[in-house]
Amino acid sequence: MKLARHPANPILLPDPTSSWETYNVFNPSVIFHNGLFHMHYRAQGLDWVSRIGYAVSEDGVHWNRLRQPLLEPQDNTDSRGVEDPRVVEIDGVFYMAYTAYGREFHGPPETAVRGGGILPMIARSHNLITWERLGSIVSGEDNKDHVFFPRKIAGRFAAFHRRHPDVWFATSNDLITWREEDMAPIFGPRPGDGWDSQKVGANGAPIETEYGWLMLYHGVDQDKIYRLGVCLLDLEDPSQVIRRPAAPIFWPEELWELRGDVPNVVFSCANPVVEGTIYVYYGGGDHVIGLATCSLDNLLDFALHAH
Numbered sequence: 001m002k003l004a005r006h007p008a009n010p011i012l013l014p015d016p017t018s019s020w021e022t023y024n025v026f027n028p029s030v031i032f033h034n035g036l037f038h039m040h041y042r043a044q045g046l047d048w049v050s051r052i053g054y055a056v057s058e059d060g061v062h063w064n065r066l067r068q069p070l071l072e073p074q075d076n077t078d079s080r081g082v083e084d085p086r087v088v089e090i091d092g093v094f095y096m097a098y099t100a101y102g103r104e105f106h107g108p109p110e111t112a113v114r115g116g117g118i119l120p121m122i123a124r125s126h127n128l129i130t131w132e133r134l135g136s137i138v139s140g141e142d143n144k145d146h147v148f149f150p151r152k153i154a155g156r157f158a159a160f161h162r163r164h165p166d167v168w169f170a171t172s173n174d175l176i177t178w179r180e181e182d183m184a185p186i187f188g189p190r191p192g193d194g195w196d197s198q199k200v201g202a203n204g205a206p207i208e209t210e211y212g213w214l215m216l217y218h219g220v221d222q223d224k225i226y227r228l229g230v231c232l233l234d235l236e237d238p239s240q241v242i243r244r245p246a247a248p249i250f251w252p253e254e255l256w257e258l259r260g261d262v263p264n265v266v267f268s269c270a271n272p273v274v275e276g277t278i279y280v281y282y283g284g285g286d287h288v289i290g291l292a293t294c295s296l297d298n299l300l301d302f303a304l305h306a307h
Helices: 296-305
Strands: 024-033 036-044 050-057 081-090 093-101 118-125 132-136 144-148 157-163 166-172 183-187 199-202 207-209 212-220 226-233 241-243 266-270 277-284 288-295
Touching: 036 081, 036 277, 081 144, 081 266, 093 144, 118 144, 144 199, 157 183, 157 199, 166 199, 207 296, 212 266, 212 296, 226 266, 226 296, 277 296, 288 296
Parallel strands: 024 081, 024 266, 024 288, 050 081
Antiparallel strands: 024 036, 024 277, 036 050, 081 093, 093 118, 118 132, 144 157, 157 166, 166 183, 199 212, 207 212, 212 226, 226 241, 266 277, 277 288
16 A cells, blocks of 8 residues: 655745745645635745745645745744644634744743743634634643544544654643643554654544544654554544554655655645545655545555555
8 A cells, every 4th residue: 555646746845936935845734625725834934934834726736825924933932933734623613733843941041941842732713814822732841743633522622742752642621721631642653673663643634434533644764764654543532543554655755755855754744535535745855745645445444454
């Protein structure tokens, strides 16, 4: 099983005429809503600070983008950038999980707390353009790769986050309070020297199927090569892994994936399903945006039956 690259790749490039997306556009979220593909993507410009831009498409391949970013750094928690958005719609409201990259130390020198310079942040919107920032899932620790489930589970908001080295499952009543007793690790890097032996993290929103939640995730090996894999989680209790095939489903092959600003990277924050096809949008080499696809039925079959 392997995802198929779209022949139009890469589908979004940096804009050399722009000050804020001059050098890199990558790691996009894409949600299919009202017959259109809506993309929120990470961009780096002349100051190398990450911002989040917006683009829209009728076919998921050709894009029109806004000339200004939607989210920019606003204080010390995100002074170095806002990164890697992942958007879902729950009960008619849009929620964005994004990473704030700020200072490593917080507070005055005599009481500064080390850590928490990379935080899993939350924002809310009713139109996909204007966003209200709500806070973070955790504080005081470096944590990222978080994404929301596309519906509530047992009446609660549910999300993944990455408390190194494991992927964690967490729930909240209101998106503001995230209690430690409502969090649990799901899985971590596999022992040995395989493709996901050093680091793992969630990709786009999990996909609900009759057999369980289909989760795409990324793994990193000892050579720092990023690949994508898949696992299947229990529908009622997503902290329980049903299946986790050993083989990856996607890896760097194109020149712009093998080199780029960071070499050997394919990193996805989005896998919407449209008419039975999974659209996997990804950053290639932390530089441009690519698209790979597969049939939902084929990927589910792989998750259920591969070794």
